[in-house]
Amino acid sequence: MINFSQLYTANIDSLLNFGCKFTSDREMIKDCIQDVFVKLYVKREELDSVENIKSYLFIALKNRLNDEFRHNSFFTDTDVDEAADHNTIYYDVENKYLNNESEHSNELKVQHYFSQLSPRQRKALNLYYIEERKYIEICEIMGMNYQSVRNLMHRSLLRLRGISNNMKVCAEAV
Secondary structure, eight states: OOOHHHHHHHHHHHHHHHHHTTOSOHHHHHHHHHHHHHHHHHTGGGGGGOSOHHHHHHHHHHHHHHHHHHHOTTSOHHHHHHHHHHHHHHHHHHHHHHHHHHHHHHHHHHHHHHHTSOHHHHHHHIIIIISOOOHHHHHHHHTOOHHHHHHHHHHHHHHHHHHHHHHHHHHHHO
């Protein structure tokens, strides 16, 4: 269960700073942050599927600010243009952040999958995919014949696929 006061306290400063990239109206930013947390509370049952709550908060705030820019007529064209410029600049920053988070998540998955392989399977896969060695070199390094290395690689990849499929099935069941 999410402790909203801790979540709010841990993220309020970074959300305020992020909101300042879009507008200088701090009161509007605070109102939008409040709206995001209210929506978050209302939809808390659906949050189990959210993997990165911090990214979720930033995206929700950006979307809420954009809604404010679109729906409030008291903004001047300059404010809207300023927000559009910031959106263009920070869209790239946000995408880079989300891509980094996704890469980190994928790295953790790979580490988890690899930890479930035998040491020989890990070594063979590492030599082939990371060190980019040929099968004949792997044979020499591991002291195995060619067909045994091929079989080991095949079993290793089947094992990884099985682990990956099991994780997907477990995730869908939740």
